[in-house]
Amino acid sequence: MNASPLPANEPRDHTLDACFLGPYGENDALLEKLLVEFLRDHVYWRRNFHPEDPPAIGTAAARHPDYLAFESRMRRELHLLSAQLKKSVPFHSPRYIGHMASDLLLPGLAAQMLTLPYNPNNVSEDAAPVTVDMEVQAGLQLARMLGYPHDPAQPACAFGHLTSGGTLANYQALRLALALKAFPVALRAAQVPDLELPGDDWTAFNLPQAEGIALLETWQGWLAAQAPVERRRWIARVERERIEQRGLVDFFATHPGLHVPKVLVPITAHYSWSKGAKLLGLGRDQLELVPTTGMRLDADALRDTLARFARERQSVLMAVAVLGGTEYGTIDPIDAVLAAREESRRAGLDFAVHVDAAWGGYLATLFRREDGSLRNREEVAADYVAFPSPAVHAAFAALGDTDSITVDPHKLGYLPYGSGAFVCRDHRAMALLAERADYVFHGEATGDYLTRYRSLGQYIPEGSKSGAAAAAVYVMHKVLPLDHTQFGRLPRATVRAAEAFCAGASRLALELAGCARVLVPFAPDSNLVCLALNPTGNTRVDSANTFLRALHDELRIDPTHPLQLKEFFGSVTSLRPDLLGPAETARILDALGLDPVTLGDDGADRLLILRHTLMNPYLIDRENGISYIERYFDFLAQRVRVLARGASGHPSAATGG
Numbered sequence: 001m002n003a004s005p006l007p008a009n010e011p012r013d014h015t016l017d018a019c020f021l022g023p024y025g026e027n028d029a030l031l032e033k034l035l036v037e038f039l040r041d042h043v044y045w046r047r048n049f050h051p052e053d054p055p056a057i058g059t060a061a062a063r064h065p066d067y068l069a070f071e072s073r074m075r076r077e078l079h080l081l082s083a084q085l086k087k088s089v090p091f092h093s094p095r096y097i098g099h100m101a102s103d104l105l106l107p108g109l110a111a112q113m114l115t116l117p118y119n120p121n122n123v124s125e126d127a128a129p130v131t132v133d134m135e136v137q138a139g140l141q142l143a144r145m146l147g148y149p150h151d152p153a154q155p156a157c158a159f160g161h162l163t164s165g166g167t168l169a170n171y172q173a174l175r176l177a178l179a180l181k182a183f184p185v186a187l188r189a190a191q192v193p194d195l196e197l198p199g200d201d202w203t204a205f206n207l208p209q210a211e212g213i214a215l216l217e218t219w220q221g222w223l224a225a226q227a228p229v230e231r232r233r234w235i236a237r238v239e240r241e242r243i244e245q246r247g248l249v250d251f252f253a254t255h256p257g258l259h260v261p262k263v264l265v266p267i268t269a270h271y272s273w274s275k276g277a278k279l280l281g282l283g284r285d286q287l288e289l290v291p292t293t294g295m296r297l298d299a300d301a302l303r304d305t306l307a308r309f310a311r312e313r314q315s316v317l318m319a320v321a322v323l324g325g326t327e328y329g330t331i332d333p334i335d336a337v338l339a340a341r342e343e344s345r346r347a348g349l350d351f352a353v354h355v356d357a358a359w360g361g362y363l364a365t366l367f368r369r370e371d372g373s374l375r376n377r378e379e380v381a382a383d384y385v386a387f388p389s390p391a392v393h394a395a396f397a398a399l400g401d402t403d404s405i406t407v408d409p410h411k412l413g414y415l416p417y418g419s420g421a422f423v424c425r426d427h428r429a430m431a432l433l434a435e436r437a438d439y440v441f442h443g444e445a446t447g448d449y450l451t452r453y454r455s456l457g458q459y460i461p462e463g464s465k466s467g468a469a470a471a472a473v474y475v476m477h478k479v480l481p482l483d484h485t486q487f488g489r490l491p492r493a494t495v496r497a498a499e500a501f502c503a504g505a506s507r508l509a510l511e512l513a514g515c516a517r518v519l520v521p522f523a524p525d526s527n528l529v530c531l532a533l534n535p536t537g538n539t540r541v542d543s544a545n546t547f548l549r550a551l552h553d554e555l556r557i558d559p560t561h562p563l564q565l566k567e568f569f570g571s572v573t574s575l576r577p578d579l580l581g582p583a584e585t586a587r588i589l590d591a592l593g594l595d596p597v598t599l600g601d602d603g604a605d606r607l608l609i610l611r612h613t614l615m616n617p618y619l620i621d622r623e624n625g626i627s628y629i630e631r632y633f634d635f636l637a638q639r640v641r642v643l644a645r646g647a648s649g650h651p652s653a654a655t656g657g
Contacts, residue, residue: 135467518531
């Protein structure tokens with residue numbers, strides 16, 4: 001990103017002023033009014049359910065000693081809880097630029113609090129007749145934002161549901177991809193007549209997803225034409241051959257021409273992929289780590305890996321691209337991953353493409369017009385100094401051609417934990433994940449999209465799940481539609497803050513020349529910016545890490561001290577040679593004046609850096625003449641000078657050895 005500052009004479013966006021409780025609690029009256037109004041509305045609902053029923057709790061109960069004693073204990077514990085919570089992380093403040101959390105959007109917060117007393121369980125419409133529909137609609141809202149088909153009247157419509165977070169959404173992606181990949185093999189093993197089945201297991205296991213879904217629909221149509229007795233017999237016969245019935249060991253033992261498939265992820269990917277591989281029974285060894293270039297997936301390395309697997313007849317379940325890594329905010333070349341799959345298909349090797357957009361998913365609003373169409377790069381770039389790069393725009397433009405996506409409303413959607421989301425491009429594959437539980441689900445499956453997914457628990461990993469979270473996501477999307485003119489105002493403010501941050505980092509590097517070296521190690525693709533620092537004269541990585549730890553001690557939460565003693569809150573991460581690759585490692589160490597030979601000495605196998613998540617839309621408050629980014633760099637300059645003076649007295653720092 002360019003270091004030029006943004007113009008200071010822009011009008012204030014007063015829509016954003018109504019979005020949050022506010023760093024100073026400025027909108028407390030609005031939130032209080034909403035909560036009281038809808039609490040009273042909830043009470044009226046209870047009283048009017050059957051007004052002829054007498055009150056179960058008598059009016060005199062509130063004066064009984066036992067009642068008063070219980071109230072006293074409850075108040076005491078709640079006051080203690082309230083006092084303890086004052087030690088919480090001040091995510092709401094522009095002084096917080098650490099992890100992926102910020103203030104919460106009022107529409108979602110109020111909707112979730114409003115819904116909690118109704119306590120809907122989104123397992124099915126029997127337990128959540130209102131919010132289960134909202135969850136399905138929220139999935140369609142996200143599908144539209146991501147460029148997937150979102151009209152439920154169309155056969156190939158997308159489908160999305162909420163999860164506790166991105167980890168479970170990634171697991172659902174693996175689960176669906178494996179079910180769809182293995183199903184044609186099961187049909188062959190069951191020897192279903194009258195279907196045009198692939199000629200061998202390898203071909204069946206490598207059908208493109210669209211062909212696998214078409215085969216599934218053909219099978220469903222064939223079943224529907226059978227007599228009931230025959231239909232049940234063939235269902236049982238195919239089910240016995242499915243990987244979900246046999247399990248991984250027996251399935252691959254029965255099909256010796258196939259190997260347990262690999263999952264290809266960039267080496268920068270979140271550890272949830274390791275969890276998912278273990279949970280699904282694939283095993284950690286099946287996770288193939290693809291090298292990166294500048295912390296972005298190396299498309300050439302991906303193509304080489306796929307070519308090798310095609311030669312070895314090693315099947316691949318999925319290739320994963322990351323849209324906004326949680327450590328560095330970088331965006332993988334999704335278009336190049338899709339192109340690599342096209343090449344691989346010609347060699348007979350096919351697989352799903354999934355995008356882990358847990359962090360960057362809502363940035364897609366910047367690229368969507370109000371009618372849902374894609375904005376060109378020139379339209380988007382008009383609001384920024386350098387964002388988006390051509391590569392970033394191409395990545396977002398390619399989202400609609402992938403098979404599934406993870407996105408977290410509780411990250412850049414500014415909603416309460418936990419509300420992640422899984423979205424697949426074609427809902428018809430979800431039939432392969434369906435479960436039956438007679439005490440929850442009843443009736444035959446229907447062809448109507450919205451009716452089918454009212455039995456949501458059949459298709460998702462969870463059983464019981466909060467309908468209040470679904471209400472929060474759905475209402476937030478209705479109040480702030482997912483396009484650049486509405487919700488896009490939020491990421492717009494934060495990407496601009498990231499550009500201002502990069503400009504500030506350049507100024508800090510000049511200001512601290514002779515005291516410390518300052519480097520943004522790679523240009524950010526989003527609103528997450530890292531910063532590397534090293535005292536001038538130091539050449540050792542371990543000494544640079546000691547310096548950085550001391551600096552981070554002044555930025556991290558310390559529950560033993562009052563929050564007010566901290567000026568700013570930040571986080572730390574690290575750069576490892578296996579993530580960076582030799583060229584990038586050499587470039588960064590050279591820019592910081594560090595000797596590569598010292599990388600690995602005394603346990604210094606990585607370089608520590610500061611990590612800044614710029615989610616707060618009030619980081620630059622032009623109306624009050626405050627830039628918290630400039631204040632942060634003033635604070636950083638002062639602390640670096642103090643710490644560098646201390647470090648210069650250390651022999652290894654002074655001599656470089």
